[in-house]
Amino acid sequence: MERDPDYRFTLANERTFLAWLRTALSLLAAGVAVVQLVPAFSITGARTALGVTLGLLSVVASVGGVVRWRRVELAMRRGETLPPVRSTVVLAAGLTVVAVAVCVLLVLGAS
Template sequence: MDVEGKEPDPRFTLANERTFLTWLSTSLALSAGGLAMAVVPKGVFVPWVRVGLAVVLVMLAALAAALAYPRWRGVQRALRREAPLPSLTLAPVFGYGVAAVAVLALVLILVAG
C-alpha cells in the first residue's frame, strides 16, 4: 500500500478494515451456502439446479473474496488523498445474484413440499 497523502482519522481506517472483514465473512457465508447446496440429497432438487445454485454461490464467494482487498486498498487511498470514495460497481451483481439464488431455492422448496 502506498503511503502518499495524509494519515486519515483512525475511525475511518478502522471502519474500512471492518468493511474488508465483512467482505471476507460474506465470502465464507456464500461458500458455506454453496457447499450446503451441493450436498443437498439428490431427491430434494433436480440435480442440475442443485449444482447450478451451488456453483453460483461459490462463484459469488470467490468474487467477494477476490475483490475485498482491492476495495479496501482503493478506499484507504481515497481517505489518504481526501478524494471521493470509489464506487462499488459489483454491488448489483452480489445483490441480484444472491436474490436470484434465494428466489429459485424458495420456488424449488415450495414445489418439492
C-alpha cells in the same frame, strides 16, 4: 499528495473489509452445504448449479472486498471522495437469482 488518514477511518475501513470476508466465507459455506446436505431436487444438477453459483458469489465478495478496501484507502490518503460500491449490485442480483431458483425448485419438488 498522499497523507496518512485518521487511524479511526483506517480501522473502520478494515472492519468493513472483514465484513466482506465474512460474507464471502458464509456464501462459500452455503454453497458447500447445498451440495453436500440438501436432498436432491427433481432437476438433475440443480444442487451443483446452486452450489457453484454461491461459490462464485463468494469469489465476488472476497475480491470485491479487497478492491473496495484498497480504493477507499487510496481515496482517504489522497483526500478524495469515497468511491462508489459496485460489487453489492452483483451480489444482490446473484442472491436474487439463487433465491428465485430455490423457490422454483421447491415448488417443482412439491408438485
